[in-house]
Amino acid sequence: MAYRFLSSRIVPPSNRLSRRFIFIFTISLSFMYLCYSILFCSGTIMPNQRLEEHRCVRLKNMGSKKLLQKSHYCTISAKARVISDETRAVRLLNLTGNQSKHSAFRKTQDVLDHKQSNNSNSPKYGNKKLPNALIVGVKKGGTRAVLEFIRIHPDVRALGTEPHFFDRNYDKGLDWYRGLMPRTLDSQITMEKTPSYFVTREAPRRISNMSRETKLIVVVRNPVTRAISDYTQTLSKKPDIPSFEELAFKNRSQGMVDTSWNAIRIGMYILHLENWLQYFRLSQIHFVSGERLITDPAREMGRVQDFLGLKRIITDKHFYFNRTKGFPCLKKPESSSQPRCLGKSKGRTHVQIAQEVIEQLREFYRPFNVKFFEMVGHDFRWD
Numbered sequence: 001m002a003y004r005f006l007s008s009r010i011v012p013p014s015n016r017l018s019r020r021f022i023f024i025f026t027i028s029l030s031f032m033y034l035c036y037s038i039l040f041c042s043g044t045i046m047p048n049q050r051l052e053e054h055r056c057v058r059l060k061n062m063g064s065k066k067l068l069q070k071s072h073y074c075t076i077s078a079k080a081r082v083i084s085d086e087t088r089a090v091r092l093l094n095l096t097g098n099q100s101k102h103s104a105f106r107k108t109q110d111v112l113d114h115k116q117s118n119n120s121n122s123p124k125y126g127n128k129k130l131p132n133a134l135i136v137g138v139k140k141g142g143t144r145a146v147l148e149f150i151r152i153h154p155d156v157r158a159l160g161t162e163p164h165f166f167d168r169n170y171d172k173g174l175d176w177y178r179g180l181m182p183r184t185l186d187s188q189i190t191m192e193k194t195p196s197y198f199v200t201r202e203a204p205r206r207i208s209n210m211s212r213e214t215k216l217i218v219v220v221r222n223p224v225t226r227a228i229s230d231y232t233q234t235l236s237k238k239p240d241i242p243s244f245e246e247l248a249f250k251n252r253s254q255g256m257v258d259t260s261w262n263a264i265r266i267g268m269y270i271l272h273l274e275n276w277l278q279y280f281r282l283s284q285i286h287f288v289s290g291e292r293l294i295t296d297p298a299r300e301m302g303r304v305q306d307f308l309g310l311k312r313i314i315t316d317k318h319f320y321f322n323r324t325k326g327f328p329c330l331k332k333p334e335s336s337s338q339p340r341c342l343g344k345s346k347g348r349t350h351v352q353i354a355q356e357v358i359e360q361l362r363e364f365y366r367p368f369n370v371k372f373f374e375m376v377g378h379d380f381r382w383d
């Protein structure tokens, strides 16, 4: 037994050498594999985020529009994260009541924009830029509809809230204003809407100081209907205000309209336009018909896209007529798979106004309208 055991343990010297060689070879092979894994394979185990970021930054810094557009690696990964954030937000909104859905949706988008701009871990693609195009008016003309419709376009990014920079917040400075804007790629247009700009004396000069090339959009509507809409809105907030008739006339029997009342003054479009034309060429201003925006949104938006130099992407297929709402709504608004109408404050039932009052106001506005049509070269047919 002892002999057999010893004979199995005692190995000839040549065999011992080859075994030692195999052992050293195996060790060095394992060592090489370990080095290789550390040096080259870490990316496959845990993608190196810093490397990704550097790649994006390098492409951005090259300042080439084409390169940026082609850099799907950067844009898509960043966008995908934004979309997943937005999808989560939209899902959350679906749990809220229908009434507040619209405002909640917009607020959430703004929060997301805000989050993108402030959170260092959040996706950052593109830059915050001063707007290239502004919807400057008119109040109750249909400005929200134009903004919501145009922002479906992939080459447009818009601020959801009204920043009131050129009227109320001008002293905060352009850097503050730029900071509010959503990030855009070089190929995208930045937009915002604040309807009160159109009737703000200083707004045209201030906007032209920002850029003389700014494109301006004015959504106009029959000034009588606009005034009633404006009054209906005020009444919904302050039920104790005097009647429409009382506010609209200084002396009704003499047909003296009170032009100091904002709801009346805003509709004297030609007067405000003259102020704008001191700083901008007429070709820089596009007028949207508030009426046709309701009856044929695709056509009106086609003209808006042409004016902005955009490919016509928003078409008939984006809209459907919602019978309950009585207005066109979006089939698939930006970052949502749900159809969506504008909120409750858009498309209110108007306060009933006596027909004679309406006639008197029509008479009052006629000469202003005629001059306005002549100036812009288009008859909006408000008679």
Ligand SMILES: Nc1ncnc2c1ncn2[C@@H]1O[C@H](COP(=O)(O)OS(=O)(=O)O)[C@@H](OP(=O)(O)O)[C@H]1O
Pocket: 138, 139, 140, 141, 142, 143, 144, 145, 195, 229, 230, 290, 293, 294, 327, 328, 329, 341, 342, 345, 346, 347, 348
């Ligand atoms: N698609 C769609 N859905 C709902 N409402 C629409 C739409 N298109 C235009 N409009 C008209 O927009 C009017 C409100 O205008 P604004 O968005 O400019 O109002 S505001 O100045 O921002 O308060 C609003 O005025 P009122 O009807 O008087 O409420 C609508 O007539």
